[in-house]
Amino acid sequence: MTDKEDKIVSPGLYSEINNCALLDDLRDLIIDAKQSAYSVVNATQTLLYWKIGRRINNDILSNERNMAGR
Template structure:
């Protein structure tokens, strides 16, 4: 009976330790995925900016975003709406230096960055613009 009780405690400890390993790993994966997506979104914004600047027309830029959104949504599913692509462009504009993006991508989530873009306060925008 004592041996069975000891075995149960040991199994509970094993479950607890393995659960902690799983949770820790899931957290690291989430951070890594977010960091990679943040970098992807910066590259997308940078590429869109380069393409639009070649033509130097605001109306053309709107059409590019609209067409890209449609094509990317057809190819990859939800998540590539015009507002998301505009956030990518804003992200590349705000953080023009790729080294800064590399430094911040593991520390700040994409959601955090998108919240910064909608703040209409010159003090805040001046603070986050590098």
């Protein structure tokens, strides 16, 4: 804002405008953090299931393919 515009906008209104921008920025940070957390959880869960499958294959199935898998 220019000096002239600062005089037109009351101090309270200017503070509200800045608070809206602050809240928008904070909301964006929270949304980005949640998305990152979802991605990490998804990758971790996928790796867990893969390891469980590998363990079952090695220990129980003795690395033999099921007849349905042929």
